[in-house]
Amino acid sequence: xxxxxxxxxxxxxxxxxxxxxxxxxxxxxxxxxxxxxxxxxxxxxxxxxxxxxxxxxxxxxxxxxxxxxxxxxxxxxxxxxxxxxxxxxxxxxxxxxxxxxx
Amino acid sequence: xxxxxxxxxxxxxxxxxxxxxxxxxxxxxxxxxxxxxxxxxxxxxxxxxxxxxxxxxxxxxxxxxxxxxxxxxxxxxxxxxxxxxxxxxxxxxxxxxxxxxxxxxxxxxxxxxxxxxxxxxxxxxxxxxxxxxxxxxxxxxxxxxxxxxxxxxxxxxxxxxxxxxxxxxxxxxxxxxxxxxxxxxxxxxxxxxxxxxxxxxxxxxxxxxxxxxxxxxxxxxxxxxxxxxxxxxxxxxxxxxxxxxxxxxxxxxxxxxxxxxxxxxxxxxxxxxxxxxxxxxxxxxxxxxxxxxxxxxxxxxxxxxxxxxxxxxxxxxxxxxxxxxxxxxxxxxxxxxxxxxxxxxxxxxxxxxxxxxxxxxxxxxxxxxxxx
Numbered sequence: 001x002x003x004x005x006x007x008x009x010x011x012x013x014x015x016x017x018x019x020x021x022x023x024x025x026x027x028x029x030x031x032x033x034x035x036x037x038x039x040x041x042x043x044x045x046x047x048x049x050x051x052x053x054x055x056x057x058x059x060x061x062x063x064x065x066x067x068x069x070x071x072x073x074x075x076x077x078x079x080x081x082x083x084x085x086x087x088x089x090x091x092x093x094x095x096x097x098x099x100x101x102x
Numbered sequence: 103x104x105x106x107x108x109x110x111x112x113x114x115x116x117x118x119x120x121x122x123x124x125x126x127x128x129x130x131x132x133x134x135x136x137x138x139x140x141x142x143x144x145x146x147x148x149x150x151x152x153x154x155x156x157x158x159x160x161x162x163x164x165x166x167x168x169x170x171x172x173x174x175x176x177x178x179x180x181x182x183x184x185x186x187x188x189x190x191x192x193x194x195x196x197x198x199x200x201x202x203x204x205x206x207x208x209x210x211x212x213x214x215x216x217x218x219x220x221x222x223x224x225x226x227x228x229x230x231x232x233x234x235x236x237x238x239x240x241x242x243x244x245x246x247x248x249x250x251x252x253x254x255x256x257x258x259x260x261x262x263x264x265x266x267x268x269x270x271x272x273x274x275x276x277x278x279x280x281x282x283x284x285x286x287x288x289x290x291x292x293x294x295x296x297x298x299x300x301x302x303x304x305x306x307x308x309x310x311x312x313x314x315x316x317x318x319x320x321x322x323x324x325x326x327x328x329x330x331x332x333x334x335x336x337x338x339x340x341x342x343x344x345x346x347x348x349x350x351x352x353x354x355x356x357x358x359x360x361x362x363x364x365x366x367x368x369x370x371x372x373x374x375x376x377x378x379x380x381x382x383x384x385x386x387x388x389x390x391x392x393x394x395x396x397x398x399x400x401x402x403x404x405x406x407x408x409x410x411x412x413x414x415x416x417x418x419x420x421x422x423x424x425x426x427x428x429x430x431x432x433x434x435x436x437x438x439x440x441x442x443x444x445x446x447x448x449x450x451x452x453x454x455x456x457x458x459x460x461x462x463x464x465x466x467x468x469x470x471x472x473x474x
Contacts, residue, residue, distance in 0.1 A: 031224040032221075035217055038455075038456055079173075079214075080214075083217045086180045087222055090180050090184060091221075095195055095225075097193060097194070
């Protein structure tokens with residue numbers, strides 16, 4: 001589901017990684033980005049994450065002090081993304097639907 | 103003078119419906135509540151349309167850890183929301199607002215639930231309302247029991263507080279200085295390897311019913327506050343002596359009969375609940391009230407309700423109010439209810455303002471919907 005690219009540069013936070021997550025619509029990508037972005041990043045001096053929606057793609061940019069820090073952050077974000085995607089699958093465009101027992 | 107609760111009503115709609123999401127500890131709850139226009143009263147009660155709960159149960163001897171609890175909530179949250187909508191027989195278009203627990207509680211579980219709340223709110227273009235978990239308990243307790251201005255004893259796995267309302271705040275009169283009462287009971291259940299199903303406190307309560315001998319335990323009321331970690335250490339020490347390698351037999355001083363695990367459960371409950379009764383009684387005297395409302399998971403303990411009743415009966419027109427496990431134990435409906443009261447007085451949270459916090463004191467909330 002995600003295209004992963006990795007590059008390194010010699011900044012404060014040398015380890016960088018970008019995730020590109022495709023959605024069906026631009027609105028879904030925007031919703032995902034706005035759902036993820038409010039929560040503060042713990043250990044802000046060791047890790048930075050930015051969330052952006054570009055057309056139908058959710059862009060997640062991680063920079064961290066080590067690859068381990070980035071791995072943990074990605075794992076967290078993907079856990080949250082699962083909830084978001086499940087919500088979209090079940091509820092998007094179904095505001096006027098009366099759900100029934102399956 | 104009463105607060106106008108219909109300033110933000112949708113034109114032409116005679117009622118409000120709120121969806122509430124709770125996940126501050128090991129219970130995941132989703133509820134749907136309905137208020138009709140006008141003041142809530144005995145003739146205009148809030149209506150519970152659905153109240154679904156899924157509890158994360160750990161094996162005997164183990165507590166629930168934040169990460170695992172969050173995983174449980176993430177696994178179930180969408181399904182439980184759907185179930186709550188089905189049972190309430192409502193559509194997204196019927197809903198006025200989505201309410202969620204903003205704190206206090208465990209960080210990871212809270213965060214796992216708010217993600218679903220944020221997503222659904224955006225998908226269906228509905229406002230979000232953040233709710234203080236303790237205020238949720240208080241408001242639901244008041245609504246279910248009809249207690250209008252009680253002293254509130256809030257006892258659960260994470261909180262132990264005696265609360266009274268004054269000038270638009272729920273003020274804390276006394277509280278635990280270390281661990282919560284439910285935490286104390288749960289941890290003792292773990293020491294004894296009692297099952298966590300349906301709840302560790304419930305199983306202790308059942309064992310305590312069979313206890314006969316009161317074992318001497320420390321009694322630690324500190325002014326209006328109480329301390330429970332020392333009592334826990336003491337009773338755990340006794341249990342380890344009795345059931346550990348030492349296999350030491352304890353006997354009751356008066357009868358010479360052996361002390362059992364049931365006696366320990368009984369003694370622990372008696373001592374903890376006596377402490378609660380003492381500080382509650384003092385709070386009642388302070389605020390000149392004669393009503394006590396017990397909320398929170400431990401509030402479903404019948405022995406606690408009985409002891410509190412004995413105390414309140416000695417007071418003029420004294421009245422005790424308690425609810426059953428549907429509303430005592432953490433649930434989504436109380437979040438929906440308290441959130442809807444907030445919504446009706448103009449509260450909504452923008453996305454940036456929906457961050458959950460582990461510490462969120464009861465008295466931080468401005469109670470706009472009351473002005474008595």
